[in-house]
Amino acid sequence: MSQLFSPLTVRETTFRNRLWVSPMCMYSAEDGVVNDWHHVHLAQFASGGAGLVMSEAAAVSPEGRISPRDAGIWNDAQRDAWAEVVAAIHARGALAAVQLAHAGRKGSTWWPFADAEGSVPIEEGGSPTVAPSPVAFDGYAVPQELDEAGIAQVISDFRAAARRALDAGFDVVEVHAAHGYLLHEFLSPLSNQRTDGWGGSPEGRARLLLEVVRAVRAEVGDRVPVFVRFSATDWAPGGLEVEDVATAATWAHEAGADLFDISTGGLVRHQRIEPGPGYQVPHAARIRELTGLPTAAVGIITSGEQAEEVLAEGAADAVFAGREFLRDPHFALRAAAELGEPADALWPPQYLRAHRERVAARR
Template structure:
């Protein structure tokens, strides 16, 4: 029996398989409100056999957006726009998740296909960014250091967005602590040079993430699975390390996280990454600690046998893929066929099933 196509249960949610869709920013929202594009984009993966579809990094406050075109969950209008998308994912048999995010010093930037690069000026629709320390990401504007009141407001933003996400029908919530965004900025000594209770030691640098986990868990109750995405290394000298990531993952689990979604990088422009198929899988294995911490693996996982092998070797408990789903929105149906797993197809597609 295929491990990849076996179910997985997290608290009150059972996911039909372990081949999942990573959150991928579409930069296509209007004032944080998702559009028809997001509906078609996300629903197709559920039709294509995904077990869990996690919607893109969704800002918990307006100033937390990566770009002015990012999705949000700071208003009821945004919540109501997400609800039919969640319904469409559910109607096709998949679980629906959303990644709650704050971009910190990497906020207020141009979207990838804009003519400009770097930070969007305030007089052109941008805003002043915030971070643990007033250290800019290379080529971006210098952020303002968050004070205690600002940190409290960030926590409140995550809590309110989590409530709206659950009210919209999302099954799974993921806190974005990776890719150089705000929670990652607090975790890494390269971006966090504070001298108060949120800086210095690893315990202090992890304090904001754990505060948010506690507050969100209290808000949404015991039945909602909470995932945390982390960058397990900065790929840069003196940065966040895999051993530190494993420690933070253990703390996060103690504070109510149900799975650690292990990625890497994104904090600094001078990172050095050796990219190859499955290049981040060893990081997931380190964080998993021999099976003590549930983790997912991601990073150039593009083939069914490759994904199955990662699980069979005990490196991870589930697989996230991104670009392969963009190339083939029916990656799940294809992977099941290649592994000999008998899964349900949408009846509208049955005539195309490989025999």
């Protein structure tokens, strides 16, 4: 058996394989409620063999959405809509994860296929944004600095969202602390200019993330895996580097997190990234090396052989893929065939006649 298609157990949850679907925003919800688009979009990846299917970023509050068309999990109607999606994923053999998120200063923006850019005006459905400091993301509205009451509300919102996620049937909860959104904004000295207990030192800047992780862990109990998505570097002078994030990951583990989903960037427009196949994998490997804790790797991973190599080299414990699943919802089935996995081990019986071994046998 390949490592990619070997099971992985985190706490009391066992994933059927280690090729997982990354969270990918669809910008297609109404009032934060997911619909038939999300149902079909996410369930197809389970039919396609993924071990874990993660939801797009689900905002923990209305103002926490990236755009007015983002999914949410701050009320019961949203919870109930997610429950139908989760049931469809489970029925097809995969586990379901939710990514809990707050967009911070990058909230209330136009979605990518809108006929506009930047912040959405209040009169057109936008909302005020919040951040650790009143420093705008370039081209967006200036956010309001969160006060103590606002910070307490954010923590409470994450905890309430974790409860709704469990009630919806999700198997894993991920805390989004990457890509320039609120928790990442607090972590990075480029966006957090506070001098109180929520800023200044690395410990102060990590405080909100750790309080959120503790709140989520307290709500989900000891059995449910809690992941954290980090940006391992800001790709900008004076920003976070991988060693800083490794330290934060160690603290997050002590607060109750189990596995770290390692991406990069997103905090500032002046970042300098040179993407290429597997370009973010070394960051997952470095954090795994520095902390001794499980990581998942992402970043232009497009074949079974490439994903297997990530695991075989000890760079990560699992692999997330996003765009490759969009191009091929059955990427996991293809990867299994590429690695010589038996057809019956993963392929739905309805699809077996398409497996190349079965096709070859009939010729």
